[in-house]
Amino acid sequence: MRIEALLFAGVAGFFFVAGLVYAVLSEEPAGTAALTVSFLMSLLVSGYCTVNHRKRGDRPEDRKDAEVRDRCGGLGFFPPRSGYPPLTGLAVALTALGVVFGLWLFVIGAGLLVAGVVGMVLEFPARDARHNAPRNPP
Incomplete structure (x- = not known):
């Protein structure tokens, strides 16, 4: 789940930057709220994947030497x-x-x-x- 955590952390970073730029350049609170909620939701998923990776360790999908039968x-x-x-x-x-x-x-x-x-x-x-x-x- 390490890759998924990094992916969603990147998505959260994008929404954070986009939300800041949108909040500064626009005068509409609805878009800022939507981007803030999107940032928080992707940060939540990233945190879940990080905690799950720390608890369970690497999955077979995370290892380069894994085979299909490792997951069965x-x-x-x-x-x-x-x-x-x-x-x-x-x-x-x-x-x-x-x-x-x-x-x-x-x-x-x-x-x-x-x-x-x-x-x-x-x-x-x-x-x-x-x-x-x-x-x-x-």
Whole structure:
């Protein structure tokens, strides 16, 4: 994340200089505020990348001698089939229609939405830890 931190620090520097020049040469406060917020947001991202780099060290992307297999890991857990995503989609549609047609439909949709989201979250609580563990490269 070292390269990303430097990239966003450069972007923050650009917005800082552009904001100063804009504030001095213009009389519009909205543009100055927008450039100031842009400077602060890019500085925030740069700070996050810097802290993340200090905590975790170099990634394989940061090293010149790294290979593609250094980055590989577990792909995750993908359930075979589930009825909760269609239920959640139907619940979102009913909730949106409830905003238009009445509170009774909104309440039904919100109840189904809670059931669908909780069902998706808790559907596979006992899956093995090996699904999330990163694979060792050969």
